[in-house]
Amino acid sequence: MNHPFQRRHSLWYERLLFSGLFQFILGTVCIVLLPAWQRWPDEFFAAKAQDVKLYTLMANMAAYLAVFLIIRRLRYFPNAQTISYVLPTIALSWLLVVAVLFFLRLDYSRYVLMLSFLAANLWAVVGFYVRRKFRMPKIALVPMGRALSLKDNPGAHSIVLQQPDLGSRRFDAIVADLHSDDLSAEWERFLARCTLAHIPVFHFKQMEELLTGKVRIERLAENEIGSLLPSPFYSTVKRVLDLTLALLLLPALLLVMLLFAVWIKLDSEGSVFFIQERLGFRGNPFKVYKFRSMYTNMAGQSFTEGENDPRITRVGKVIRKFRIDELPQIINVLKGDMSFIGPRPESKELSDWYEEAVPFFSYRHVVRPGISGWAQVNQGYAAEVEGMKEKLQYDFYYIKHFSLWLDILILFKTIRTVLTGYGAR
Template identity: 60%
Template sequence: MSEGITGMTNRFRYERRHSRWYEALLLGWPFQLIVGALVVVGLPAWERWEWGFWEYFPPVRSNTIIACLLAFVGILWTLRRMHRFPGARVSALIAPTISVAYLLVVAVLFFSREEYTRQVLFTSYLMSLGWFYMAFFLGRRYRRMKLGVVPVGRVGELQPTPDIELRGLEEPDLAGVRYDGVVADLHTDELSPEWERFLARCTLHHIPVYHVRQIQESMSGRVRIEHLTENEYGSLLPSLRYQSFKRFIDLVAALLLVPLLLPVMLATALAIRLDSPGPALFIQQRMGFRGVPFKVYKFRSMYVDHEGCGFTEGEEDPRITRVGRFIRKYRLDELPQLLNVIKGEMSFIGPRPESMELSEWYERDVAFFSYRHVVRPGISGWAQVEQGYAAEVDGMTTKLQYDFYYIKHFSLWLDILIVFKTLKTIATGFGAR
């Protein structure tokens, strides 16, 4: 009898925090998909066509309902995937994600000349905003991970974030507290047999055990350079299939943006010529995809007769012109790189290309620097939206850690997150130099 009670006690003491039914229901994919679809798609259709609307489905109704459903599923899937990345504040991503999804389905319906009901689509859009914001605020208290920390090795470097709570464990026992997982430095010699048995018991009770480096990456959005040798290079190779898909999207988007942005580019070029003597364009050779040099095109933002150190010295760099300071702040100087994207030398999203001089310098002094060339360089990147445009020499190690994180998590979802963060950067001028 006592043995059975002990077993029950151990099971309780090693129970995962997110095993309660109402938490799983509130945050679970099936609940949000089924109930959310009924609210976001069903209610607008019922309000417009009343009861029994499903008994008669002319094209105008079926097209509208399918469009609303596709938009809703795309929003739900995108938000859940982007939430995995550090710095992805879901509350700030909800409105732009919903707006883009509905604009896409409306564009498809418009250009395909299919019939649809604007009232239902607009009502569904408003219902989506209400549904996802309500789900975010109701589920916010359950989304913060609670991790137990084994107090040995390099775990002291971890710092809590708004999304992750860290609790140090005083002994090899969870003491009846529910945790989402346990963090330990699995490579340290300080890990005693007692702590190893404790981690084994956690695994047996389906409580995830994370290595400290894994949590560091997920919290900081950086892959530490000195730990790169512990990874298999094959696991860090970006998907060739996604690279091909991304190249197609880059080409289509660039060809569509060039005529739309041409008036802005002409006005910028004129302002540069009137502000200071010299050409409107700045052309420089930089290190590109797979280590192949290429010429990058930018609007000139510096005086032509000022010598510098080879890198931007900060916001007060005397070489920057008055117009140059403005176009740098709002990234207008990057617009000519649309030509680089069309030529296949760059992507919209990727590690920023460095000059040949700096690239050769970094390759000598920074381990694994050349590995960042495994993907196409980008107009914007993970390092730029997270770190800002810091002075290259002082911040190169940190920038490279962000670049490695991007390569390791190379995906559509991370690119979408970077696009949203880039738009915020353009609006606020964060990290301008």
């Protein structure tokens, strides 16, 4: 009789420990209830709690609930299970509830709120290392076809099978090139047994997308193109959010932009702004606004030539590294030409050039272009055709998974990019 296959973490106590409900309840106790109990042990369960206790508990619960939901949604995206995104989520959630309490003039215990905030950070750090040890995907690769391309992917612990049998080993998933001519009947029976044992079987392209955040574009069938059509509802919601955020940020950004405009003017001759026609939503041209970062009397091509381009001014090196040159594009967001998050718009000259070498390049115009995007925070700067092919795979992933949660993840990654200068030229 064949050895019964078992999925990883399928035992009853493993399912309990890793279940969302158990983690939520345990987190509520450690982050919300224990800090309050430590402060108010004698009156915590009193029939008539004072308003300050009630408002503090409600604030901590709201912040914890927001963190729990956001992190659970973000963790399904590639490269999202990192402490650098979890801690900012916690900080922003607690800052938001403090702002609400202050705006509504509600009394609360700062001591208990701070204890809960610190407990949430400790919980996140411990949870991150536990998850990294026990929850990194463990996948079995069927040793034929293009499934072997995932062998060295850092996003998963991959083991190449030598025969169609798992033995006593347990995996999260089985990955195979289901289109390979070398997939024998014996291996197909093996995949069927895995499915019957509730072990997911993925075609290599599906797993590659989950691990890399890119959608292959060499061959797009009609049904795949249809699956890349973004949600019309979220497109409308996203436009409302863009407009609201732009109006809130504009007063603060005006002073910052004024200071950099003066610095640019004093540093070199020429206009403060660089204005160029780009292709945007549905391929319609528009004028994009940026701070000028290059000398006006030096000719070049339509893209930055290497990391030490002599055309870049002294101020330009600073504003390009930390993306300050992009700030005037808030005008494009207000006008509706752009969004805060989306594929970066390209000039018509570059678009025509890419169109000849990269299939389906114009499909990226199905959503509004953005100041920052999935390709920018994962790949950085790209100009040559090969780099653009990879960038387009990131853009297609963004369009396919077009959602508020992916935009939030890109926002966190953008903050990291701004602080570190990653990918700038």
